[in-house]
Each structure stands twice: as C-alpha cells, then as structure tokens.
Amino acid sequence: MASSFVAGERLVRALGPGGELEPEKLPQKLRAELEAAVGKKHKGGDSPRGPQRLVSFRLIRDLHQHLRERGSTLYLHELLEGSEIHLPEVVKPPRDSRHGGTLGELGKQVRSVKALVITIFNFIVTVAAAFVCTYLGSQYIFTEMASRVLAAVIVASVVGLAELYVMVRAMEGELGEL
Known part of the structure; x- marks a missing residue:
C-alpha cells in the first residue's frame, strides 16, 4: 500500500x-x-x-x-x-516445495468423494428396500392400500434413522482419530 x-x-x-x-x-x-x-x-x-x-x-x-x-x-x-x-515493490513469498504433489491431494479428495457417494447411495437403497419389503409384506396383514403405505413409511423412517445414527457414529469415530 x-x-x-x-x-x-x-x-x-x-x-x-x-x-x-x-x-x-x-x-x-x-x-x-x-x-x-x-x-x-x-x-x-x-x-x-x-x-x-x-x-x-x-x-x-x-x-x-x-x-x-x-x-x-x-x-x-x-x-x-x-x-x-x-508504490513499493510487492515481494512475493517463495513457493513452498512441500506441497508439490497436487496429484496426491487430488487422489485423496477423489477417494473421499467416492466414499461419500457410496454412503449416500447405500442409505437410499437401504431405506427404499425397507419400504418395498414392508409394503409387499404387509399385504398379508392389511387389505387397504393406505394402511400398507403407512406401515411401509413408518418402517422406512425407523430404518433411515437407524442408518443415520450409524453414519454419525462412524464419522464421529473418524474425526476423533484425526
């Protein structure tokens, strides 16, 4: 300045x-x-x-x-x-040679994103499978469609909450190791 x-x-x-x-x-x-x-x-x-x-x-x-x-x-x-x-000449700091491996950083980021995508996909598949399984299995108990859908939504919600609990505990454990 x-x-x-x-x-x-x-x-x-x-x-x-x-x-x-x-x-x-x-x-x-x-x-x-x-x-x-x-x-x-x-x-x-x-x-x-x-x-x-x-x-x-x-x-x-x-x-x-x-x-x-x-x-x-x-x-x-x-x-x-x-x-x-x-205007005084701006002195640029020398480059830090420790961070020269940008491909190594990119690999870590890709693995991290890949793990996150797999986790989200697993969550969606688990909740959808719980819904379908309950919907099809409840046809022997309930005759009305509204009752079957309600039972399937309840079971899918419980499975989704359980899955979220397990994911949070796993992430908490990973963050604790850092």
Missing part, C-alpha cells in the same frame, strides 16, 4: 531558499522534516530517473493543515505538480 510519494521538482524548488513556501513561515519541525525527506535520496530500484525523493503522506497532511490554517493562497495541488505516488 502506498504511504509516500516521489517529490516533484516544484515541491523541491518551493522548499529551497527563496521558494514559494518561505513566506508561509512553516514551523521549524515541519520544515526540517520536509527538507530532510526531499534532500534524502532513496535508491529507485527500477526507476529510470535514478534516486527518488520519498515524502510521506503524513508530512504532506501536516503541510496542508498549516497552509489551510494560515489561509494561504498557495494550494497543495500546485506544490505536488510533477510528483508521483510511490
């Missing part, structure tokens, strides 16, 4: 002797900090202009506040003419 900018020639001239900021009577501390920042040359890594004069946003805010308090006719945007925001 940008926190400074490269001072342009207009700001450097304004801070110099006889510059535009001289009649503004800047506080000694602010003037010293600005002159130190403008006078200090930082190495510009890939800049074709060579060394850069980096001035922090805090100093410019302080300068702007002072100019505003004094009711100056000198505007900050005029002083910053020719200046550029300094």
